[in-house]
Amino acid sequence: MTGHKYMALDGNAAVALGAALCRVQVVAAYPITPQTPIVERLASEISSGKLKARYINAESEHSALCATIGASLTGARAFTATASAGLALMHEVTGVAAGTRLPIVMPVVNRALPSPWSLWCDHSDAMGERDQGWIQLFAQNAQEALDFIIISYRLAEDERVLLPVMPSLDGFFTSHTVQGVKVPDQELVDVFLPPYRRSKPYFDFNEPAAINPLTTPDVFTEAKRGHQVAMENVRKVLPEVFGLFAQHFKRAYSPITPYRIEDAEIILVCMGSMVGTVKHTVDLLRGQGLKVGLLKITAFRPFFKTEVRECLKYAERVAVIDRSAGLGSEGPLSLEVKAALYPDGPAVYSFSAGLGGRDVTPRTIEKIVKYTATHKSTQDPVWADLKGGVLD
Amino acid sequence: MKEYPVIGQMLHNGLTTCEGCSMEIVARAMLDILGPRTVMLTPPSCSAILTGAGLETGWKVPSFMSNLEAVAAYASGISEAYAILGVEDVNVVGFAGDGGTVDIGLQALSGAVERGHRFIYVCYDNEAYMNTGIQRSGATPPGAWTTTTPSGKIGPKKDVVAMLAAQGIPYLATASAGFIEDFQRKVRKAKDIDGPAYIHVHAPCPTGWRFAPRQTVNMARLAVNSGLWPLFEITGHRFRLTYRPKQLLPVGEYFRSQGRFSSLDDSALDLVEKEARDSYERLLKRHEEENG
Ligand SMILES: Cc1ncc(C[n+]2csc(CCOP(=O)(O)OP(=O)(O)O)c2C)c(N)n1
Ligand code: SF4
Ligand SMILES: [Mg+2]
Numbered sequence: 001m002t003g004h005k006y007m008a009l010d011g012n013a014a015v016a017l018g019a020a021l022c023r024v025q026v027v028a029a030y031p032i033t034p035q036t037p038i039v040e041r042l043a044s045e046i047s048s049g050k051l052k053a054r055y056i057n058a059e060s061e062h063s064a065l066c067a068t069i070g071a072s073l074t075g076a077r078a079f080t081a082t083a084s085a086g087l088a089l090m091h092e093v094t095g096v097a098a099g100t101r102l103p104i105v106m107p108v109v110n111r112a113l114p115s116p117w118s119l120w121c122d123h124s125d126a127m128g129e130r131d132q133g134w135i136q137l138f139a140q141n142a143q144e145a146l147d148f149i150i151i152s153y154r155l156a157e158d159e160r161v162l163l164p165v166m167p168s169l170d171g172f173f174t175s176h177t178v179q180g181v182k183v184p185d186q187e188l189v190d191v192f193l194p195p196y197r198r199s200k201p202y203f204d205f206n207e208p209a210a211i212n213p214l215t216t217p218d219v220f221t222e223a224k225r226g227h228q229v230a231m232e233n234v235r236k237v238l239p240e241v242f243g244l245f246a247q248h249f250k251r252a253y254s255p256i257t258p259y260r261i262e263d264a265e266i267i268l269v270c271m272g273s274m275v276g277t278v279k280h281t282v283d284l285l286r287g288q289g290l291k292v293g294l295l296k297i298t299a300f301r302p303f304f305k306t307e308v309r310e311c312l313k314y315a316e317r318v319a320v321i322d323r324s325a326g327l328g329s330e331g332p333l334s335l336e337v338k339a340a341l342y343p344d345g346p347a348v349y350s351f352s353a354g355l356g357g358r359d360v361t362p363r364t365i366e367k368i369v370k371y372t373a374t375h376k377s378t379q380d381p382v383w384a385d386l387k388g389g390v391l392d
Numbered sequence: 393m394k395e396y397p398v399i400g401q402m403l404h405n406g407l408t409t410c411e412g413c414s415m416e417i418v419a420r421a422m423l424d425i426l427g428p429r430t431v432m433l434t435p436p437s438c439s440a441i442l443t444g445a446g447l448e449t450g451w452k453v454p455s456f457m458s459n460l461e462a463v464a465a466y467a468s469g470i471s472e473a474y475a476i477l478g479v480e481d482v483n484v485v486g487f488a489g490d491g492g493t494v495d496i497g498l499q500a501l502s503g504a505v506e507r508g509h510r511f512i513y514v515c516y517d518n519e520a521y522m523n524t525g526i527q528r529s530g531a532t533p534p535g536a537w538t539t540t541t542p543s544g545k546i547g548p549k550k551d552v553v554a555m556l557a558a559q560g561i562p563y564l565a566t567a568s569a570g571f572i573e574d575f576q577r578k579v580r581k582a583k584d585i586d587g588p589a590y591i592h593v594h595a596p597c598p599t600g601w602r603f604a605p606r607q608t609v610n611m612a613r614l615a616v617n618s619g620l621w622p623l624f625e626i627t628g629h630r631f632r633l634t635y636r637p638k639q640l641l642p643v644g645e646y647f648r649s650q651g652r653f654s655s656l657d658d659s660a661l662d663l664v665e666k667e668a669r670d671s672y673e674r675l676l677k678r679h680e681e682e683n684g
Contacts, residue, residue, distance in 0.1 A: 078473070
């Protein structure tokens, strides 16, 4: 017994299969490119009876997430998925899902937020939610997209956590590219992820309580603090869950993953599908004698500050590549890295690239490395693939 | 002397609604019928007072404070989740004001009704955004003063009941805070519907309408008895008036005993009266056609 089937799947199919393997009980969703195939596939699994669940064809993403929250409040395992404008529309209630501490899993198939309109990938949608109190994981490929669904439920439902998880996969690059994916056997997933049971139900008819009521300044701060403590707990629980996952499924993950950093003078930091290209380029540049390494960020929220600092502190320079612009400031990943290294780490260079679906090519990455190697410091964020920009 | 039953035991006493608040009367009467196996959803509105603030709650049943536009969406998820979990005896109930229903919440309500989830939606219509300080809503009647219609609202009262009738909702009713037994009969029916049920309750608000708190029930009855707020239900597609005043009263008393209608002169009231009568006649005719 191998414990899995090897299949050719794109990221969206992998996510849908992942959700089905988790035996989600309620799916409430609204279609939006590039997430649509996820919800189409789940609708068909449910309608054929293969997955015993209820499918709610919500009339908007706002309602989709509200329905998902409602379902989760009853103790059912609830799922939705979205992207871009859909996620922005949900913004009001992403805080409700997190603040009421519900173990919802909602993959986001990253797509640029308007304006102008774009169908293609960047991380501006997910970044808009970064302070809403969700756990945010970024998948590099279809395999991770599937595995992160299973991992997310296990993590979210841990009583030390009880927080919603937003696993991100890059629109089209990951969602629509067919890759070889190991799809775990149902029995194995069932062992790793037992049915969801809350020790204390929200809607308790014997001990009725008001959930999510208006609060006064007298209790609000403490409620928020509880949420932050749960986030802090993720630093411990996520590595545990990754470890458990590796035992069951023989695939190892980590909140952050270094690559060839031991003697690296320049370390590139990034997340999502560009990680593969950066890794490839690191190998190329190493071949040319350049001491370059990579730090892949999987967990963006919570941000694993200490671990990031440990990986980066001996580098001479750090180049962060954000897939969103952070208008008016700089990319959010670069801000996190700078905060992690403060006050005495290596110089951090902030780049943005790949906005609105522009390919982040080995050439772009090479230019980023060369710029970092040859400039003493940089005040401004550099738009690395801007036509007519400093690296063009 | 007639003995009245003690009502409203499913809500705690000492709530901070205004004196003479009909929304609270409606809530108490509603829960008497629904009983303890009920999940209440309230949006930001005066009804949120019942859900409570801080560590206190008014309901003796579990409740959730929803977002203003999303009561029906939350209800969808709760209802479907209970269905898949095999829990069949819980009433999932949204209790929202006119603003949360006919304006910002209309999309979610319409969507949930179209999908056909089993839930009850009770709108208490106090004809403005009251808890935020009396701003107009789509359900504010023509001519009414609010802080955002300082010289009287221009345009009609949005008829959400007709909209939902057009959607073919399985159970639909109007009700009034002045006719509690009629309302409770409707709640009982709604409870047994295997799908969405909607009750729109006319709920006078002394604070926002500018009348004395002791006049609340009187005001509600005046609206019904002058033909301004007919009481009916539509089950499937069958329309039935559930109360027929022996003779319609002139509308003047209703309008003149509130402070919010000073922009309407007598000729305007004549027009309102004529419209109310015509529309009541049409309903009466429909009632007779459909009930033999
Ligand atoms: C998205 C959003 N916009 C605005 C508000 C502010 N707000 C709170 S309650 C309310 C009006 C509610 O009116 P209604 O539903 O008629 O209830 P009432 O106060 O009259 O009981 C408004 C505008 C809000 N809570 N949420
Ligand atoms: S403002 Fe009106 S509806 Fe609100 S609590 Fe006071 S009386 Fe009741
Ligand atoms: Mg109102």
